Amino acid sequence: MLREKLLERRKRQLYTWIGLPLVAVGGWFYPWLGFLLLGCMLGAVGLSFSRGRAWCDWMCPRGAFFDLFLSSLSAKRSTPAFFRSWPVRIFFLILIFAVIGVQWYLNWGNIPAMGLALVKVLTVTTLVGVLLGLIFHPRAWCLICPMGTLANLFGRGKKPLLVAPSCVGCGVCSRFCPLKLQPHFFRQQGVMGDGDCLKCGSCVAACPRQALSFGEKSLSRQVGSVRL
Known part of the structure; x- marks a missing residue:
């Protein structure tokens, strides 16, 4: 039963992980792809009202990427407890939205620049997530992910x-x-x-x-x- 469950989950993630490089790489050439990130953000929060953090399982491209490609490279250590403390999580939540808000304010009306702002945020946070995944466990970033934090709050x-x-x-x-x-x-x-x-x-x-x-x-x- 366990083997079947893990294989089923992996198969689903094989379809969704591609969304990460599509935006994080393709977005630098086609900035409008950055707006796909909004769909992921809305999906995570929207689904939380009925199913908690279910979106983060396999529907989140970045989470799927971490599971598929970092598992064999990760040190698989326990993540420090302070990562999950609410002050730290709220800090990252405010920081990410502040960065996006400022960039959109400065580039309001310039659709490519607004899309590129989202691409930059996704790229930087993904690099941080990969680093944390290598040092700790593959999904370490998910413990401080702003959308995960909101899904936690709304989906409790x-x-x-x-x-x-x-x-x-x-x-x-x-x-x-x-x-x-x-x-x-x-x-x-x-x-x-x-x-x-x-x-x-x-x-x-x-x-x-x-x-x-x-x-x-x-x-x-x-x-x-x-x-x-």
Whole structure:
């Protein structure tokens, strides 16, 4: 079951990763391609209202690229905890939107220049993501990605991962999670209160006790105990 799940996910990512070089490389020659980035941003946030960070699983071209091409090169170390702290995440969120806002303000009405501004942001953040992926784990950037942060905020509690009492805390789920989250830490609560879950289902397929599943249980009582 695990093998089939991982292969299915990989096949989907093989279709979407191409969007990254299309914009990050092609955008320097055809700046209007930069506006495709807006579609990705809207997709991540829009889908979060019903399915949490599901967009970031395989629909995000950059996330797919990281999974496909950095996995064999990454040191696969644990990402420092401060990366997921809200001050750091909000800083990157404000920084990225401020950079785009200033560039658009200075070039308002100049469509190629506005598109190129998006291409530049995508290129720089992707290079940072590759560096982090090599030093830590492939998806390290996704922990501070501004769109991921918004999807976390807006998608909290949507299609939550349920943790059954049969969970023994073995940690196998964490080994197969793209973001190295730890569902077994929430076995006492019965539901994973971590908004960064990508809903990929890898942990569900990997659990030897079949203790994980996706459901609709409310997370309202878990918000205060979310691990960041």
